Amino acid sequence: MISLLSNLKIAVPDKIFIKDPESSNLGKRIIEHSILLIDDIGFDSFTFKKLGSKIGSNESSIYRYFESKHKLLLYLTSWYWAWIEYQLVFATHNVQDNKEQLNKAIEVVTRTIKEDLTFTHINEVVLNRIIINEYSKSFLTKEVDSENKEGYFVVYKRLIRRLSEIFTNINSNYEFPLSLASTIVEGALHQHFLKAHFSSITDCGKDVTPTEFFINLTQNVLTPITNGSK
Amino acid sequence: MISLLSNLKIAVPDKIFIKDPESSNLGKRIIEHSILLIDDIGFDSFTFKKLGSKIGSNESSIYRYFESKHKLLLYLTSWYWAWIEYQLVFATHNVQDNKEQLNKAIEVVTRTIKEDLTFTHINEVVLNRIIINEYSKSFLTKEVDSENKEGYFVVYKRLIRRLSEIFTNINSNYEFPLSLASTIVEGALHQHFLKAHFSSITDCGKDVTPTEFFINLTQNVLTPITNGSK
DNA sequence: CAATTTTGATAGTATTACTATTATCTTTGC
DNA sequence: GCAAAGATAATAGTAATACTATCAAAATTG
Numbered sequence: 001m002i003s004l005l006s007n008l009k010i011a012v013p014d015k016i017f018i019k020d021p022e023s024s025n026l027g028k029r030i031i032e033h034s035i036l037l038i039d040d041i042g043f044d045s046f047t048f049k050k051l052g053s054k055i056g057s058n059e060s061s062i063y064r065y066f067e068s069k070h071k072l073l074l075y076l077t078s079w080y081w082a083w084i085e086y087q088l089v090f091a092t093h094n095v096q097d098n099k100e101q102l103n104k105a106i107e108v109v110t111r112t113i114k115e116d117l118t119f120t121h122i123n124e125v126v127l128n129r130i131i132i133n134e135y136s137k138s139f140l141t142k143e144v145d146s147e148n149k150e151g152y153f154v155v156y157k158r159l160i161r162r163l164s165e166i167f168t169n170i171n172s173n174y175e176f177p178l179s180l181a182s183t184i185v186e187g188a189l190h191q192h193f194l195k196a197h198f199s200s201i202t203d204c205g206k207d208v209t210p211t212e213f214f215i216n217l218t219q220n221v222l223t224p225i226t227n228g229s230k
Numbered sequence: 231m232i233s234l235l236s237n238l239k240i241a242v243p244d245k246i247f248i249k250d251p252e253s254s255n256l257g258k259r260i261i262e263h264s265i266l267l268i269d270d271i272g273f274d275s276f277t278f279k280k281l282g283s284k285i286g287s288n289e290s291s292i293y294r295y296f297e298s299k300h301k302l303l304l305y306l307t308s309w310y311w312a313w314i315e316y317q318l319v320f321a322t323h324n325v326q327d328n329k330e331q332l333n334k335a336i337e338v339v340t341r342t343i344k345e346d347l348t349f350t351h352i353n354e355v356v357l358n359r360i361i362i363n364e365y366s367k368s369f370l371t372k373e374v375d376s377e378n379k380e381g382y383f384v385v386y387k388r389l390i391r392r393l394s395e396i397f398t399n400i401n402s403n404y405e406f407p408l409s410l411a412s413t414i415v416e417g418a419l420h421q422h423f424l425k426a427h428f429s430s431i432t433d434c435g436k437d438v439t440p441t442e443f444f445i446n447l448t449q450n451v452l453t454p455i456t457n458g459s460k
Numbered sequence: 461c462a463a464t465t466t467t468g469a470t471a472g473t474a475t476t477a478c479t480a481t482t483a484t485c486t487t488t489g490c
Numbered sequence: 491g492c493a494a495a496g497a498t499a500a501t502a503g504t505a506a507t508a509c510t511a512t513c514a515a516a517a518t519t520g
Contacts, residue, residue, distance in 0.1 A: 019497095026498075042372040047476065058499045063478075136366040142272040144427045153428065160431040176433040176443045179421055183447075186420050187413040194412055197374045198383070201390040203406040213406045217413075220451045249466095256467075277507065288468045293509075 008086070010119070012078045013151050019065050021075070027065055029055045031079075032121040034072055039126045043073060043134045070138070074152050077138050080131050081155045083116075083124065084109060088162060098170050099219075105166045106218055109159075110188035110211045132192050160185060171222045180221060184214050238316070240349070242308045243381050249295050251305070257295055259285045261309075262351040264302055269356045273303060273364045303368050304382050310361050311385045313346075313354065314339060318392060328400050329449075335396045336448055339389075340418035340441045362422050390415060401452045410451060414444050 009022060021027030033055045038046045046069060048062045066072040088108045095101040113128035139153065147153070163185065164177035174180075191210040194202035204210050239252060251257030263285045268276045276299060278292045296302040318338045325331040343358035369383065377383070393415065394407035404410075421440040424432035434440050 024497080044371065048478090049476085052499095058501095059477095060479090060500080061498050064497080068477075133370055136370060139427070140363055140366060140423075141274065148427065157428065157431050164431075176438070176446065178431050179424075179433045179438075179440075179443045180447070182420065182424055182431050183413065183417040187417055190412065190416050191409055193370075194409075197369070197378065198387065201387050201394075201408050201412045203409045208406070208409075210409075213409045216406065217410070217447075217451055220453075221447055223450075254466085278509090279507085282468095288470095289508095290469080290510090291467050294466080298508075 010079050010082045012075055013154055015150055016071055016075050016152055017066055021065050028121045030062055030065055035123060035127050038130050073138050077135055078155045080127055081159050085159045102166060102170055103215055105163060106215050107211050109185050110214045132189050167222060174222055240309050240312045242305055243384055245380055246301055246305050246382055247296055251295050258351045260292055260295055265353060265357050268360050307365055307368050308385045310357055311389050315389045332400055333445055335393060336445050337441050339415050340444045362419050397452060404452055
C-alpha cells in the first residue's frame with residue numbers, strides 16, 4: 001500500500017476549501033494539528049483561535065484556507081472517505097472469487113484503522129476517531145441540501161455506490177444494495193463508538209470485531225434462503 | 231393505544247431536568263415549543279432566548295427547568311425512546327408466533343411515525359424528525375462517559391436490550407443480537423435521513439420503506455443458512 | 461391573606477465565529 | 491540581488507451565544 005499510494009494525492013472537492021491546504025507548509029500544519037486538536041478537545045470546543053496557538057500561527061491565517069470550522073470538518077471527512085475508497089478499490093480489484101471480494105470490501109469499511117505512513121502529516125488512526133465521533137455532525141445540519149448540491153458529499157456517496165455494486169455482483173436479485181451499503185458504513189462507525197462508550201448494547205469488544213459482525217450479516221443477507229419456498 | 235396509554239406518564243430520568251417540565255404549564259409549553267422550534271431552525275441555531283420569545287416567557291425562566299439546551303435535548307430524546315419502548319412492549323406482548331413478534335418489533339422501531347393524541351403537548355411526528363436529525367448530537371460529545379454514568383441514556387439502552395432479547399428468542403444461536411439491535415435502531419434513523427436528503431445512496435423512498443428493508447435483513451440474518459435443515 | 465414559590469426583567473461576562481485593516485515576512489521572476 | 495507580488499501575522503472590532511446573578515412582580519398554597 002505504501003509504495004502504491006506514494007505518488008497519490010487524495011482528491012478532495014475543491015469547493016470545500018478557499019486555498020488548498022496541500023499547497024503550503026502552513027496548510028499542512030493546519031490539517032495535521034486540526035486532527036490532533038479535534039481529537040483532543042472535540043469538534044464542538046475546537047476553534048481556529050485555539051488551533052492557531054497550537055501551530056504558532058494566527059486565527060486570521062487559518063480563515064484564508066477554510067471559511068469555517070464546518071468546512072474544515074468537511075475537508076477532513078472527504079479526505080478520509082477518499083482514502084477508504086482507494087483502499088476499497090485496491091483491495092477488491094482483480095479478486096476472482098466473489099465471496100472473497102465481498103469479505104475484503106466489508107473489511108476495508110469496517111475495520112479498526114492502522115497507521116498509513118504514506119501521508120506524513122495525517123494520522124489516520126486519530127482521523128478515524130474523529131470520523132467515529134464527529135462525522136454525523138457534518139451532514140446533520142440545516143444546510144445539508146444546499147451543501148449536497150455544492151458537491152461536498154460526493155466522495156462519501158461514491159463510496160457507498162461502489163460498495164453496493166459489489167453486493168449486486170454477488171446477488172443481482174437482492175433488492176436493497178444501497179441501503180445495505182449505507183447501513184454498513186454508518187453502522188460500522190456506530191459499533192466502534194458503542195464499543196468505546198456503550199459496551200452494554202453491542203457485542204463488539206475484545207472478542208468480536210465490527211468486521212466479524214458485518215461479514216456475518218452481509219453473507220446472510222446476500223445469500224438467499226432459497227430452500228423450498230423462500 | 232390511546233386508551234391504554236391515557237393514564238401513563240412517560241418516565242424520563244429525573245437527573246436530566248432541574249424542575250420537571252410536566253409539573254407546570256410553563257414546563258409543558260417549553261417542551262411543546264422546543265420541539266417545534268428545534269425542528270424549524272435546527273438544534274445548532276436553537277437558543278433559550280429564541281424559545282423564550284416564542285412562548286412569551288423569559289430565558290432565565292427556562293434555565294430553571296433545564297441547565298442547558300443539551301439537557302433539554304437529552305430530555306426530548308429520552309421521552310421519545312421511552313415512548314417507542316412502550317409501543318414495543320405493547321405490540322409484542324402476548325404475540326404467540328415468534329416471527330410475527332419479530333416483525334412487529336422491527337416495525338415499531340423503524341416505521342414512519344404517526345400522530346399519537348395521548349400526549350397533547352407533544353407532536354410525535356415532529357419529535358421524530360428531531361430524533362432523525364439531532365439524536366446523534368446527544369451522545370457524540372466529550373462528556374458521553376460521565377453523562378452515561380449519570381444515567382442519561384438508560385432508556386435508549388433498555389430499548390436496545392429489549393429488542394435484542396426478541397432476536398435471541400427467535401434464534402438463540404445468533405451471536406450478535408445486541409449489535410444487530412443497535413444497528414437496526416440507529417440504521418433506521420439513518421435510512422429515514424437518507425430518504426430525505428441523500429436519496430441516491432438508499433433504496434428507501436416512495437416504493438420501499440426502511441421497515442421493509444430491515445424486516446428482510448433481520449429475517450435473513452436470524453434464519454441460519456443451514457440449507458437442508460431450514 | 462400571608463408566606464412561599466414561580467416567573468419575569470434586566471444586566472453582566474467570557475467566549476465564539478467571524479470580518480476588516482494594516483504591517484511584515486517570504487517567495488519568485490528578472 | 492532586488493522589486494513586486496503574494497502569504498502570513500497582528501490587532502481590533504462585532505454580533506451572537508451560553509450562560510449567571512439579582513431583584514421585582516405575579517401566582518399558588520396552606
